[in-house]
Amino acid sequence: MTVALMWEARAVAGRGEELLAWTREQELAERPLRRETFRAPQDRVLVITWWDAAYDSALPELPEPGGELVARPVHRWRFESVGES
Template identity: 85%
Template sequence: MTVALMWEARAVEGRGEELLAWARRQELPVRPSRRETFRGPQDRVLVITWWDAAYDAELPELPEPDPELVSRAVHQWRFESVG
């Protein structure tokens, strides 16, 4: 089964590039089968990692950035492939 973990954060206004650079530097203790990083309006950063694992498997996730860098708590979701 393929599981996708989504991590999304919104930077403090004007600090989107800094948040993007921070997210790109984050290493996970185990390498996912795929990882992509996106940026969006309002200084948002999205990281999606794909894993060959069961839906309820214990998987590493990106941490919370420093509170001074983000305007709200990080949102995280887990999805399973149905294709």
């Protein structure tokens, strides 16, 4: 089964590039099948990792950035693949 972990944070205004750099520096305890990083308006950063694991497996996730870097707590979601179209 493929599980995708999504991690999304919103930086303090004007610190989006700093948050993006911070996420790129973060190493995970295990290597995912795939890891992709995105950015969006309002200084938001999204990281998606894909894993070959059961839905409820304990998987490494990105930590919370320092409170001075983010405008709100990180949002996290977990999804399981239902196939490709």
